[in-house]
Amino acid sequence: MRPRHAAAILALAAAHAGCGGVTRYTPVSAAPSEIVLRDDNGLELLAGGGRVASAHRYQGLARFVGCVPAAAEHARAAERNGTSSMVLTYTGAGFAAAGLAGLGGLAFEDKDETAMIAFFSAGLGAEVVGLVLVAIGRKFKLDAMGHAVDAANFYNDAVGSAGGSCARR
Amino acid sequence: MRTLVPSRSLALVGAILLLGGCGYRSAYVPRADGRARMGWAYGKLVALMPPNGLQLCYRESWPGGMSPPTPPPIWGRPLPSPSRPAGGPNVVWIPYVGPPSPGASRYMSESWSGGGKGGDSSSRGLAVGVAVGILVAMPLVTAGLALDPPGIDGKIAGAIDNVNRYNDSMRRAAAPCDAVGVR
Numbered sequence: 001m002r003p004r005h006a007a008a009i010l011a012l013a014a015a016h017a018g019c020g021g022v023t024r025y026t027p028v029s030a031a032p033s034e035i036v037l038r039d040d041n042g043l044e045l046l047a048g049g050g051r052v053a054s055a056h057r058y059q060g061l062a063r064f065v066g067c068v069p070a071a072a073e074h075a076r077a078a079e080r081n082g083t084s085s086m087v088l089t090y091t092g093a094g095f096a097a098a099g100l101a102g103l104g105g106l107a108f109e110d111k112d113e114t115a116m117i118a119f120f121s122a123g124l125g126a127e128v129v130g131l132v133l134v135a136i137g138r139k140f141k142l143d144a145m146g147h148a149v150d151a152a153n154f155y156n157d158a159v160g161s162a163g164g165s166c167a168r169r
Numbered sequence: 170m171r172t173l174v175p176s177r178s179l180a181l182v183g184a185i186l187l188l189g190g191c192g193y194r195s196a197y198v199p200r201a202d203g204r205a206r207m208g209w210a211y212g213k214l215v216a217l218m219p220p221n222g223l224q225l226c227y228r229e230s231w232p233g234g235m236s237p238p239t240p241p242p243i244w245g246r247p248l249p250s251p252s253r254p255a256g257g258p259n260v261v262w263i264p265y266v267g268p269p270s271p272g273a274s275r276y277m278s279e280s281w282s283g284g285g286k287g288g289d290s291s292s293r294g295l296a297v298g299v300a301v302g303i304l305v306a307m308p309l310v311t312a313g314l315a316l317d318p319p320g321i322d323g324k325i326a327g328a329i330d331n332v333n334r335y336n337d338s339m340r341r342a343a344a345p346c347d348a349v350g351v352r
């Protein structure tokens with residue numbers, strides 16, 4: 001791995017990060033409390049002109065759809081998975097960053113091979129753990145999104161699309 | 170300095186990543202109400218479109234004997250505006266089969282996909298170089314994975330737009346059920 005390769009990976013990672021889509025159409029015939037989806041480099045759930053919840057934690061969704069049991073169950077699962085995903089992602093990123101300390105092994109390159117290997121191994125180990133945690137966090141993000149979309153659908157089917165809302169009940 | 174990353178660790182990573190593929194499976198079945206919606210299948214958002222030729226008519230009921238304001242029935246307000254006050258009509262959308270409309274099909278999912286890895290040497294210097302390269306590259310890969318929003322991309326955004334646009338067009342074209350002879 002040469003510096004230019006690392007630079008290319010850095011550029012690719014930077015270019016790829018945050019490359020979600022953006023919705024351009026604003027619904028005009030949605031019922032007042034009907035949940036509609038919007039993508040603004042991350043999924044958002046809107047109702048009545050306001051944001052109900054957004055990726056990745058979907059906080060507030062369970063309260064908004066709480067009067068529809070099936071929707072509330074999925075909303076709670078979305079919030080739970082979203083919170084887990086954020087904890088795993090931040091922890092994983094911390095491990096990955098800490099793994100860079102393994103580069104300290106270069107200081108022992110011509111002095112103490114054992115120490116160098118120990119540094120490198122510890123750094124790589126931390127980075128592998130970080131990558132795995134982030135990958136698992138990504139799975140939780142996806143699960144949270146699935147539950148959130150289902151919560152919105154169950155809620156809309158029961159009350160939202162018919163002009164009702166949980167707040168009026 | 171033969172193996173910096175033990176093979177057991179790699180096996181563990183592989184197993185966890187494989188387990189990560191067993192994600193949430195939705196059991197939601199769209200109601201046949203003529204509405205398009207976004208659903209969840211195969212670990213990603215999909216558009217669930219109503220059957221071909223379906224149209225909507227509406228019935229409304231006002232709580233507590235309230236009389237409807239004019240103009241009534243279609244929710245005609247853009248989302249960014251303030252929400253309608255409590256006590257508005259309850260609208261029931263009734264799907265019925267009319268003349269074929271373009272672009273619609275049976276309730277079926279239209280999916281879009283969104284959705285990568287990385288030595289041994291006899292030369293000590295090369296091994297050090299490889300180790301350093303991996304040490305530098307892996308956090309970048311991890312950062313990319315952490316920052317990239319999963320399950321959503323430009324195509325998904327287009328699908329969401331299509332669903333919202335479809336529902337708007339169907340509702341705007343709807344008439345009272347009595348007027349179109351739907352009981």
